Amino acid sequence: MGRLRDAWNALRxxxxxxxxxxxxxxxxxxxxxxxxxxxxxxxARRARDAVR
Structure with missing residues (x-):
């Protein structure tokens, strides 16, 4: 249970x-x-236009 609590606290x-x-x-x-x-x-069109 301690590992779960530690993981939850890390996520929060x-x-x-x-x-x-x-x-x-x-x-x-x-x-x-x-x-x-x-x-x-x-x-794809926007990427090609940005390269120009």
Whole structure:
């Protein structure tokens, strides 16, 4: 039980876990490919444009 408590305290102390800007963010838990899938073409065009 002590290991669980230590892990929980470490998680609570992690700065990103307490950031107010990210408090409304709810990650989907899906794959990165699925998350970005529909935006791939837009991201690719913007990346090519940024290189120019």
């Amino acid at each position: 102390g992690y700065a990103a876990a307490q950031d107010q800007r990210a408090s409304a963010w709810a990650p989907s838990g899906g794959s990165a490919t699925a998350e970005v899938g529909m935006a791939v073409a837009t991201v």
